Amino acid sequence: MPHIAVSDDLPGIRALLAFRPETAEPLGALADALLHAPNSLSRGDRELIAAYVSALNDCQFCRRSHAAIAASYLQDEAVVEAVLADPEHAAISPAMKALLALAARVQQGGRMVTPDDIARARNEGATDVEIHDTVLIAAAFCMFNRYVDGLGARTPADPAAYTARASLTALHGYK
Amino acid sequence: MPHIAVSDDLPGIRALLAFRPETAEPLGALADALLHAPNSLSRGDRELIAAYVSALNDCQFCRRSHAAIAASYLQDEAVVEAVLADPEHAAISPAMKALLALAARVQQGGRMVTPDDIARARNEGATDVEIHDTVLIAAAFCMFNRYVDGLGARTPADPAAYTARASLTALHGYK
Numbered sequence: 001m002p003h004i005a006v007s008d009d010l011p012g013i014r015a016l017l018a019f020r021p022e023t024a025e026p027l028g029a030l031a032d033a034l035l036h037a038p039n040s041l042s043r044g045d046r047e048l049i050a051a052y053v054s055a056l057n058d059c060q061f062c063r064r065s066h067a068a069i070a071a072s073y074l075q076d077e078a079v080v081e082a083v084l085a086d087p088e089h090a091a092i093s094p095a096m097k098a099l100l101a102l103a104a105r106v107q108q109g110g111r112m113v114t115p116d117d118i119a120r121a122r123n124e125g126a127t128d129v130e131i132h133d134t135v136l137i138a139a140a141f142c143m144f145n146r147y148v149d150g151l152g153a154r155t156p157a158d159p160a161a162y163t164a165r166a167s168l169t170a171l172h173g174y175k
Numbered sequence: 176m177p178h179i180a181v182s183d184d185l186p187g188i189r190a191l192l193a194f195r196p197e198t199a200e201p202l203g204a205l206a207d208a209l210l211h212a213p214n215s216l217s218r219g220d221r222e223l224i225a226a227y228v229s230a231l232n233d234c235q236f237c238r239r240s241h242a243a244i245a246a247s248y249l250q251d252e253a254v255v256e257a258v259l260a261d262p263e264h265a266a267i268s269p270a271m272k273a274l275l276a277l278a279a280r281v282q283q284g285g286r287m288v289t290p291d292d293i294a295r296a297r298n299e300g301a302t303d304v305e306i307h308d309t310v311l312i313a314a315a316f317c318m319f320n321r322y323v324d325g326l327g328a329r330t331p332a333d334p335a336a337y338t339a340r341a342s343l344t345a346l347h348g349y350k
Contacts, residue, residue: 003288003290003293003306004293004303004306004307005303016307019303019307020304020307020308020311022208022212023205023208023209023308023311025204025208026201026202026204026205026208027201027205029200029201029204030198030201030202030205032201033197033198033200033201034198037197057284057285058284058286059285059286105325106321106325109232109233109321109324110232110234110320110321110322110323110324110325110326111233111234111324113178113324113325113326113327115178118178118179128179128180128194129195131178131179131326132179132191132194132195132326133195133198135321135322135325135326136195136198136322138321138325139317139318139319139320139321139322139325140318142314142317142318142321143314143315143317143318144314145285145314146281146284146285146310146313146314146317147285147310147311147314148285149284149285149286149288150280150281150285150288150310150313150314151285151288151306151307151310152288
């Protein structure tokens, strides 16, 4: 049950955003810039990073939401679940494995990132912008996950709730 | 040394924001909505929460920046340092102690927040909006701290660098 008096009609972060429009606007713009705006990293790959960090933070609402959006883009639910379970052994590119490993360091803490983590990503072809965006996506989900669970936002049990919403987000973004 | 090719002329997060204007704009708008916009929590108290979470995350650039801004508002550097060392024994209100304790839970993880943490804040008079904003400020600094340290942003050693900037931020905000 949510810790504050938010709408019963909206799940997860959507109830929090409706409660406080003043912060909802920049949060939506940030998610859109990171996950939906044009980028050399595909939308599917960026959603994978978001879902993976949410899984590491054990935030079920964000994990399920962004796993469903990633699956919607990639048209492959199995690869998404494989990434969330163990990215190093999933059927994804070496570059994505390096970026997910970097995201996992950021999830532990900013000071956990080592020059070797950066060098691995760069050796796999990641650009400075891609490294920047991976770090910021991972950092942003350390915020979104804490926001959702720190206020006890509702987490629907029905998987259909996430897939229905995922198609809309994949189409329209986060603004 | 920063992990990506950012300006040598700007310290900390400012070099990262200049590197990627697309994400700088929503990040600035979020910081402004949380820390500078009108609120029943004073700007000084909100900066204290930001500085305290940054100290818990051991992010020296953010800790020093927001401690200096808090001291600029509160006109009391000693109380800021006392809060960062041990909020329960600092000369602040019981309500602020409850909000800082809530922020510390969020820093550990969203799922660490308990109904007792919320009840303590509410018993000290905190409103739902104040509880919401405290959780989101703490969550946002778990992002900002990871962004800054995850990309190895430069942390000036000279305390004067922080106090000079703090007066500007206190005056003009984050946009």
